[in-house]
Amino acid sequence: MKAKRSHSWWSYIGDMAMERKLLLVFLIIITLPLSVISVISFKSYSESIQANTVAYSEKLIDQMMDSIDDYIEDMKRISSMPAYVNDIKQNLIRSNRYYEQKRMMDSKGGSTPVAPGDFDLLLSIQRGIEGNISFINNIKRGTNSVYIFDGYGNGYYSAKDGGVRLDLEQSYKFWSGQSRDSSGEALLFGTQAYTSNLQSTRYAFTVVRKIVDGLWNPIGLIAVEANISNLENQVAELDTVTHGKSIIVDEDGKVIYDSGRKLLTTDISRTSLFRQAVGNAGSFYDTVSGKEQLNIYSSSAKTNWKVIISIPVDELTRGVKLTRNATFAATLIIIVLALIISIILSFALTKPLTQMIQLMKRVQNGDLDVTFRVRRRDEIGLLGHQFNRMLARIRQLIQDIYRIEEQKKEAELQALQSQINPHFIYNTLESIRMTAEINDDVEAADMVSILGKLLRYSTSDLSGTTTMKQELLYVRNYVELLGCRYPGRFVLDIDVPAALDNYSMIKLVFQPIIENAAYHGLDDTKPRMHLSITCEVTEQKLLFHIRDDGCGMEQATLDKLNDSLKHEMPPKKSINGGIGMKNVHQRIQLHYGAAYGIEVFSRPGEGTDVILSLPLQVQSAMD
DSSP: OHHHHHHHHHHHHHTSOHHHHHHHHHHHHHHHHHHHHHHHHHHHHHHHHHHHHHHHHHHHHHHHHHHHHHHHHHHHHHHTGGGTOHHHHHHHHHHHHHHHHHHHHHHHHSOOOOOHHHHHHHHHHHHHHHHHHHHHHTTSTTEEEEEEEETTOOEEEEESSSOOBSOHHHHHHHHHHHTTTOSSOOEEEEEEEEEBTTSOEEEEEEEEEEEEOTTSOEEEEEEEEEETHHHHHHHHHHHHHHTSEEEEEOTTSBEEEETTSSSTTOBOTTSHHHHHOOSSEEEEEEEETTEEEEEEEEEOTTTOOEEEEEEEHHHHHHHHHHHHHHHHHHHHHHHHHHHHHHHHHHHHHHHHHHHHHHHHHHHHTTOOOOOOOOOOSSHHHHHHHHHHHHHHHHHHHHHHHHHHHHHHHHHHHHHHHHSSOHHHHHHHHHHHHHHHHHHOSHHHHHHHHHHHHHHHHHTSOTTSEEEHHHHHHHHHHHHHHHHHHSTTSEEEEEEOOGGGTTOEEESSSSHHHHHHHHHHSOOTTSSOEEEEEEEEEOSSEEEEEEEEOSOOOOHHHHHHHHHHHHOSSOOOOOSSSSHHHHHHHHHHHHHHOTTOEEEEEEETTTEEEEEEEEEOOOHHHHO
């Protein structure tokens, strides 16, 4: 039942009018691909947006981390400058020596007031160290404060914005305790909150390094501090581009900086956000307050700080949804417009086809005088043009049938009349008479016998066929008789495979060509003329080369001869030569088709090559 039902539907579609078929095809071709493409494009575009966002955000994070790394590296290089500034080291040594002596004196006799000389010494040390600190602090843009401590915790500092830690003593204890086991390398400490002398709470991250003398003995400590405002511009730019919120944490999960500055210095190591950010870089989805967000993270190999960007998925797909709606609306509009255009085109296409069908019905009834009006150059116009040409060709073929029959009869009559040239017969008979008078009987009898064979073969029914062997024998008899008239002037060489002896063909195709060569190509400067007939078997034809080494012909004469061979009209009757080759060419084309016939090649003084093409026979004819 299903097979019958599907067959009935297929038959119904096949029997539909051309207009409906075109509308159905247009509907399927336009609606289905556009719908599928719209859905696939939306999904692909959405996935592409998220993938590109991840890749682009990772690139921005890496660029930001590189900038932060460079900044921290500059801070580390600044922290190493006291090791190269001898004035700082000398003043730190002086400060350590002074406070060491003061401690010893205090331990012996209690506190000792500062003497005027001691005040000048301390002022000299302070000015020497803080002057170098001011120079160091101006090297790097964004550095807030530089602190240098001697071995007893006495601090010397310079701050660009005037904000100095009030908890400097506690900070020193923390920094010195963390760097106690170091050997002079720079140590990075994450964001810490402190109160400045301007009574404001500030956040900064610090690079701390021991200061050692030439014998690697510790003589002090330097702390290079940078306010988190140095990160603010970079993070804000990143958030603006990604439409997300960023957070920077160290390897222990302590917040260095966040976009809202609400989580500074807090520990988020136990949160799912930090736990899912495994590895150096990657991305993952999670849900916060019922909203899905895409988290992208990347780490610094130098500081082990990690940047995590949280982007709401709604922000990612906002443009995608707009694109989806616009795509669906555009698709619907295109489908409607395409269907309207399809209806117009279907009628425009089928109208000339209907007209052509009407014309074909008239032709079917025998009216060949109809013409399709070609108005355009499209396929239908081409079809109409070919239809007109077909009718013209049919009318021409009908006329050609009558003309060919008349030409065929006339060509056969001309072949019969032109094979024996009257001049040749006269001269030959005169030669026989003279030979008979001189030699009395044998040679004259042979000549008469050959002449009789020629006359019998040439005057037989031209509409019949002969074999290749008989045709070549006729040529040999003709050249032998020609040699009687011109003793020793002609040499004939025939090289045709014996397998073609029984090849069926029309009569008198080689002899007229040999006759033309003898009468028109004979070169009086040469003692003899060599004539040859060779056969070349190709995949499609038999090619016979009839060559002579006579005087040849000029190019203009050759072109004129080949043009006359290709002419459709029968040649005029003449006994002055040339009629035989034209006659042969036309009879071959009448019997075998326009693909066969004669073509002539010649050069002056080099002879002539006449190529005669005949069709291949069945295999039995070749055996």
